[in-house]
Amino acid sequence: xxxxxxxxxxxxxxxxxxxxxxxxxxxxxxxxxxxxxxxxxxxxxxxxxxxxxxxxxxxxxxxxxxxxxxxxxxxxxxxxxxxxxxxxxxxxxxxxxxxxxxxxxxxxxxxxxxxxxxxxxxxxxxxxxxxxxxxxxxxxxxxxxxxxxxxxxxxxxxxxxxxxxxxxxxxxxxxxxxxxxxxxxxxxxxxxxxxxxxxxxxxxxxxxxxxxxxxxxxxxxxxxxxxxxxxxxxxxxxxxxxxxxxxxxxxxxxxxxxxxxxxxxxxxxxxxxxxxxxxxxxxxxxxxxxxxxxxxxxxxxxxxxxxxxxxxxx
Ligand SMILES: C[S@@+](CC[C@H](N)C(=O)[O-])C[C@H]1O[C@@H](n2cnc3c(N)ncnc32)[C@H](O)[C@@H]1O
Numbered sequence: 001x002x003x004x005x006x007x008x009x010x011x012x013x014x015x016x017x018x019x020x021x022x023x024x025x026x027x028x029x030x031x032x033x034x035x036x037x038x039x040x041x042x043x044x045x046x047x048x049x050x051x052x053x054x055x056x057x058x059x060x061x062x063x064x065x066x067x068x069x070x071x072x073x074x075x076x077x078x079x080x081x082x083x084x085x086x087x088x089x090x091x092x093x094x095x096x097x098x099x100x101x102x103x104x105x106x107x108x109x110x111x112x113x114x115x116x117x118x119x120x121x122x123x124x125x126x127x128x129x130x131x132x133x134x135x136x137x138x139x140x141x142x143x144x145x146x147x148x149x150x151x152x153x154x155x156x157x158x159x160x161x162x163x164x165x166x167x168x169x170x171x172x173x174x175x176x177x178x179x180x181x182x183x184x185x186x187x188x189x190x191x192x193x194x195x196x197x198x199x200x201x202x203x204x205x206x207x208x209x210x211x212x213x214x215x216x217x218x219x220x221x222x223x224x225x226x227x228x229x230x231x232x233x234x235x236x237x238x239x240x241x242x243x244x245x246x247x248x249x250x251x252x253x254x255x256x257x258x259x260x261x262x263x264x265x266x267x268x269x270x271x272x273x274x275x276x277x278x279x280x281x282x283x284x285x286x287x288x289x290x291x292x293x294x295x296x297x298x299x300x301x302x303x304x305x306x307x308x309x310x311x312x313x314x
Contacts, residue, residue, distance in 0.1 A: 003064035004048035005131065005140045006040045007091055008057045013038055015299050015311075016057035019171045022313075023051045026176040036133040037093045049145045054198050056167045060091065062129060062142030069137065083117045083126035090130040103130060151197040154221045155214045157188035161249045165282070165301065165309075167194040169247050172297070172313045173280040175200050179244035184233035184269070189215030189226070191247050196224035203243060204228045205235050233269055245278030252284045252307070263287045279314040288312075 008016035020040045024031040031044040041064060042051070052061040088108040090100040107130055108119055117126075131138040150163075170191060175181050177199035183191045186204030188211060195202040196219065204226055206212050212230045219226050229235055236246070250269065253262040260268070266287045273279065279293070285300055285308040295312035302308045 001043045001045065002047075004042050004044065004051070005060075005062060005064050005129070005138060006042070006048070006052065006055065006058050007060045007093070007131065008038050008040065008055075009059040010057040012299060012301065015168060015172075015301075016055075018297065018313075019057065019168050020051060020055050022172050022174050023054050026171075026174045036135055039093055039131060039133055039138075041138075053145065053148055054171060056164050056171065060089075060129065060142070062127070062140045065139045065141055067136055067138050082115055083124070085118045085120035085124045086111060086115070086126045086128060087119065087121050087124035088128045088130065091132065093131065093133045095134055098132060148197065151193040151222045151224075153188070153190070153193065153218050155188060155217050157211070157214060159251070160188045161190050161282070163190055163194060165311075166190040166249070167198075169249075169280040169282060169311060170195045170198065170200065172311070173245045173247050173278045175245045175247070175278055179278075180242060181245050181247050182236060182239065182243040183248045184236045184246065185248050185250055186215050186228065187211050187249070189218045189228070191249065192226045193218060193222065193224070195247070196222070196226055202226045203239065205231055205233060207232045234272060237272055237274065240274035240277075243274075243277065245280075246273065247280045249282040250284075250287075267292065280311060282309050282311045284308075285310045 006020045010016045017035050017040050021033050024042050024044050024046055027046045028044045031042055033040060033042045048061045048063060052058050088104045088111060090103040092098045092100055111128060112119060127142045129140040131140060179200060181195045181200050181202040184205040186192055186206045189204055192202040192204045204215050209230050212228045215228050250266055251262055262284055266283050270292045293312055293314060295314045297313040299311045300308050
């Protein structure tokens with residue numbers, strides 16, 4: 001099975017690595033993987049580009065050609081397509097300092113000699129990556145892929161969730177394009193926008209009519225036709241057969257309107273969650289005393305000294 005590599009960025013490496021694994025498994029449940037510092041290596045039928053186009057925190061991705069301990073005697077360049085032009089990039093994920101530009105120059109000269117390809121640092125048709133971790137060194141390569149356009153938000157809201165956190169939650173839920181997501185506290189629609197931009201159909205619910213109108217405008221201006229329902233989150237029970245997963249960001253008790261205290265709202269919401277759905281929920285850390293939901297994964301995201309958010313995934 002083809003091996004792909006993903007080098008992640010971001011402050012929360014575990015979250016970034018889990019996102020790649022969740023996307024890959026949402027298409028191919030048999031995906032196996034290993035992680036090594038900021039590197040994820042997957043064995044999967046799913047092409048790296050499909051995962052990379054969805055993932056929020058991928059810095060670089062591509063195919064693995066092999067591992068090496070001595071770059072110049074062991075690397076088999078025949079595994080890569082013969083490029084017209086190429087660039088060589090070294091990535092140091094070890095705890096030691098390395099002279100990366102010297103490595104890139106030496107490896108580049110060797111590749112040029114064996115392949116006859118020209119070097120193009122600005123617009124290479126193939127980029128060869130030399131990735132060093134404390135336990136292993138990998139060689140990988142990437143061809144150019146086009147990045148899908150980012151959805152635009154015509155109306156912003158003071159309580160909106162950053163698009164990166166919205167997107168990572170959609171991905172952690174494990175939903176794919178054949179499924180439907182529901183955000184029962186949709187606000188201005190950031191989670192719905194991210195889901196739709198990845199081809200995942202979505203339905204939003206919000207008890208505030210003003211927020212419903214904002215979400216509708218944000219979605220329609222991108223050509224997305226998610227249904228927005230002006231109702232309390234309990235409406236979820238009425239549409240439970242139409243949805244495959246719930247991805248949401250609950251009120252924090254500051255800028256957005258709320259029907260109850262954040263703690264009571266979270267408790268009541270968890271108690272009505274339909275069974276056997278994919279779930280990713282964000283709330284203010286501490287709002288849930290015991291793990292009422294019995295999640296498979298939990299992440300704390302520090303924002304500032306009075307706000308740390310928790311994401312639970314099930
Ligand atoms: C933190 S905001 C969601 C922000 C959203 N993720 C965004 O990016 O715009 C929470 C939303 O929950 C809504 N809300 C509060 N109580 C509700 C309830 N009982 N039922 C449905 N929506 C509710 C608020 O109107 C608010 O828009």
